[in-house]
Amino acid sequence: GQANELGLLAAGLGLEHYLDLRADEADAKAGITGGTPRTIEGPLYVAGAPESVGFARMDDGSESDHVDALIIEGIVTDTAGNKIPNAKVEIWHANSLGNYSFFDKSQSEFNLRRSIFTDANGQYVAQTTMPVGYGCPPDGTTQALLNLLGRHGNRPSHVHYFVSAPGYRKLTTQFNIDGDQYLWDDFAFATREGLIATASEVTAVDEIKKYNLDQPFKHISFHFELVKETQQIPSTEVNRRRAAA
Numbered sequence: 062g063q064a065n066e067l068g069l070l071a072a073g074l075g076l077e078h079y080l081d082l083r084a085d086e087a088d089a090k091a092g093i094t095g096g097t098p099r100t101i102e103g104p105l106y107v108a109g110a111p112e113s114v115g116f117a118r119m120d121d122g123s124e125s126d127h128v129d130a131l132i133i134e135g136i137v138t139d140t141a142g143n144k145i146p147n148a149k150v151e152i153w154h155a156n157s158l159g160n161y162s163f164f165d166k167s168q169s170e171f172n173l174r175r176s177i178f179t180d181a182n183g184q185y186v187a188q189t190t191m192p193v194g195y196g197c198p199p200d201g202t203t204q205a206l207l208n209l210l211g212r213h214g215n216r217p218s219h220v221h222y223f224v225s226a227p228g229y230r231k232l233t234t235q236f237n238i239d240g241d242q243y244l245w246d247d248f249a250f251a252t253r254e255g256l257i258a259t260a261s262e263v264t265a266v267d268e269i270k271k272y273n274l275d276q277p278f279k280h281i282s283f284h285f286e287l288v289k290e291t292q293q294i295p296s297t298e299v300n301r302r303r304a305a306a
Contacts, residue, residue, distance in 0.1 A: 068104020072249035077101040095140035096288040108305040115180035119189035130278040144183030148226035159195025217241035229287040
């Protein structure tokens with residue numbers, strides 16, 4: 062607690078993942094099927110990120126000279142494949158040093174944090190930078206405990222999401238990026254089937270111009286499927302203390 066690492070400890074001991082497994086079981090008992098899998102939120106969400114419709118640039122440009130640009134785009138639908146306009150897609154991830162804005166005071170406000178409302182076709186597009194994996198502070202108390210357990214404290218590169226829309230169950234999830242050495246060895250147990258994204262290299266001039274970029278970039282397509290809200294089923298809203306800028 063004094064080290065402000067309770068969020069890391071909960072993830073590292075599997076407590077957050079355990080709560081997801083309990084929620085999965087409750088859904089199954091209620092007959093809820095389909096939808097994008099949930100996975101842990103983690104402790105680094107910050108409320109109040111800038112909002113836009115359809116598209117947002119998430120990065121402040123400070124790493125553009127040494128980190129690949131990344132375009133993430135996808136469609137939000139229901140379980141029947143119907144597109145959901147005006148769904149709120151909240152996205153946040155770490156910079157190239159594995160640090161998150163707000164908690165890392167060297168970054169600009171809301172760097173790599175945005176809320177994008179899907180357009181009329183249910184689409185969201187985010188321009189950002191390639192995230193990296195990172196580890197617990199090596200001299201911190203969480204890593205000290207993990208050392209005693211014979212475990213590392215590393216996470217694969219990943220991007221966090223809240224996805225919500227009126228009449229649908231809020232989704233808390235993230236995708237991990239294929240090819241990372243810790244993809245299936247995440248200290249936080251957050252990797253799940255259906256939540257693995259592939260970053261492709263884009264070099265075609267017409268594609269570069271399409272996204273108003275001036276050099277090759279990485280591209281990830283990641284779609285979301287929301288489950289309709291019904292009465293007398295477990296809520297997906299999680300009440301926890303969160304930061305707000």
